[in-house]
Amino acid sequence: MPSSHDDVVIGAGILGLAHAYHLANRGRRVLVLERDPRAQGASVRNFGMVWPIGQPEGPPRDLARRSAALWKSVLEAARIWHDPSGSLHLAHRDDEARVLREFVEGSEQGHPYRWLDPEEVRKLSPSVNRRGLLGALFSPEEVCVDSRDVLARLPSWLASELGIHFRFDTPVTAVEPGRVIASGDPIEAERIWICSGDETRVLFPKLLRACGIVRCKLQMMRSEPIGPPGSLGPMLAGGLTLRHYPAFQRCPGLPALSARITQESPWFDRHGIHVMVSQTRLGELTIGDSHEYGDELGPFDKAEIDNHILEYLRGMLDIPGLRIASRWHGTYAKHPERTHVVLEPRPGIRIVTGVGGAGMTFSFGLAEALVNEVLSPR
Numbered sequence: 001m002p003s004s005h006d007d008v009v010i011g012a013g014i015l016g017l018a019h020a021y022h023l024a025n026r027g028r029r030v031l032v033l034e035r036d037p038r039a040q041g042a043s044v045r046n047f048g049m050v051w052p053i054g055q056p057e058g059p060p061r062d063l064a065r066r067s068a069a070l071w072k073s074v075l076e077a078a079r080i081w082h083d084p085s086g087s088l089h090l091a092h093r094d095d096e097a098r099v100l101r102e103f104v105e106g107s108e109q110g111h112p113y114r115w116l117d118p119e120e121v122r123k124l125s126p127s128v129n130r131r132g133l134l135g136a137l138f139s140p141e142e143v144c145v146d147s148r149d150v151l152a153r154l155p156s157w158l159a160s161e162l163g164i165h166f167r168f169d170t171p172v173t174a175v176e177p178g179r180v181i182a183s184g185d186p187i188e189a190e191r192i193w194i195c196s197g198d199e200t201r202v203l204f205p206k207l208l209r210a211c212g213i214v215r216c217k218l219q220m221m222r223s224e225p226i227g228p229p230g231s232l233g234p235m236l237a238g239g240l241t242l243r244h245y246p247a248f249q250r251c252p253g254l255p256a257l258s259a260r261i262t263q264e265s266p267w268f269d270r271h272g273i274h275v276m277v278s279q280t281r282l283g284e285l286t287i288g289d290s291h292e293y294g295d296e297l298g299p300f301d302k303a304e305i306d307n308h309i310l311e312y313l314r315g316m317l318d319i320p321g322l323r324i325a326s327r328w329h330g331t332y333a334k335h336p337e338r339t340h341v342v343l344e345p346r347p348g349i350r351i352v353t354g355v356g357g358a359g360m361t362f363s364f365g366l367a368e369a370l371v372n373e374v375l376s377p378r
């Protein structure tokens with residue numbers, strides 16, 4: 001009997017959904033298999049920041065920009081909340097202002113970035129802590145999505161608009177060319193796309209172990225609503241973030257800033273902390289994060305990490321009585337040198353993983369490129 005699916009996608013995280021979207025747009029009959037009753041991995045645990053500014057100029061930022069454009073068109077078509085609010089990198093110290101100005105001045109021709117003085121910052125972002133504020137870098141390109149909402153609602157839109165089939169609560173335990181075993185039953189398809197996030201122990205475990213990806217655990221928090229959605233203004237980052245994203249590595253002032261932070265507050269290095277804030281469609285703030293790498297990431301969160309994050313946050317934001325409503329951690333798979341990892345263990349089988357802390361940002365753009373590679377560009 002001929003198979004009723006052209007493509008099986010394993011995993012209903014954002015990479016799985018983005019692949020399913022592009023495949024179905026190319027006329028393929030797609031089935032998505034997700035082991036949990038709904039996606040519960042990194043894709044629902046993040047800030048919801050689609051963040052081109054974090055990527056270095058050149059192909060990574062171009063891909064992130066393409067992805068942001070795709071995100072907007074999908075969310076508009078599906079009528080899912082999102083806020084193209086852009087981002088602000090705040091400078092409360094001289095070395096931070098220096099790096100941010102260097103970033104603007106050294107950016108490619110026609111760049112969209114602007115250095116704002118404190119009054120301009122306050123107009124855009126009334127909750128920013130004005131004590132010691134020297135200014136901020138504004139970028140209009142970043143898009144805020146509410147990850148929980150997107151991952152819950154996108155599957156039914158993909159099903160009704162593009163005819164994609166979904167089976168939740170359906171773990172895949174084996175994959176071979178043309179066939180997967182899902183919940184004990186065989187399912188046939190011409191191609192199989194494995195988008196299983198940081199789950200590296202079930203499908204092709206030896207290959208995944210050997211490819212150099214590492215797991216990372218991040219602690220996060222969400223506040224009670226601080227006002228209507230959008231009241232925060234652009235999504236926020238501070239001085240610690242300048243050390244985190246490769247985009248700022250070209251700034252001559254970065255080593256001095258980095259050394260000052262290491263000397264003044266070594267706990268940020270110890271826990272890989274940098275502090276960012278976004279706002280959900282319900283007005284809550286999503287706050288994080290820390291980075292702990294390795295194979296033996298414990299199940300327990302550290303109160304010390306949350307305290308350091310909140311202390312730093314108080315220097316960025318002035319919101320009296322801010323209350324934390326929930327805390328969690330997420331994990332992702334990251335490759336130390338590459339933006340993503342694509343493996344082809346057997347003909348017709350592709351593993352797409354290792355997108356690290358930029359998987360939301362890259363998702364729709366990366367999936368488009370990879371689907372085009374296999375089906376040839378339109």
Ligand SMILES: Cc1cc2nc3c(=O)[nH]c(=O)nc-3n(C[C@H](O)[C@H](O)[C@H](O)COP(=O)(O)OP(=O)(O)OC[C@H]3O[C@@H](n4cnc5c(N)ncnc54)[C@H](O)[C@@H]3O)c2cc1C
Nearest residue numbers: 011013014015035041042043046049172197330359360361
């Ligand atoms: C705390 C945190 C904050 C982050 N913030 C951001 C951000 O703001 N912006 C950004 O760009 N990126 C961010 N990231 C990174 C981003 O969230 C991830 O890169 C991205 O979500 C990875 O998507 P994925 O689909 O590969 O993995 P996942 O979301 O983990 O999805 C994988 C899915 O596959 C399923 N699965 C696994 N194995 C099987 C199997 N055998 N059978 C069936 N199903 C299976 C899992 O259940 C899961 O639902 C953050 C990550 C974390 C953890």
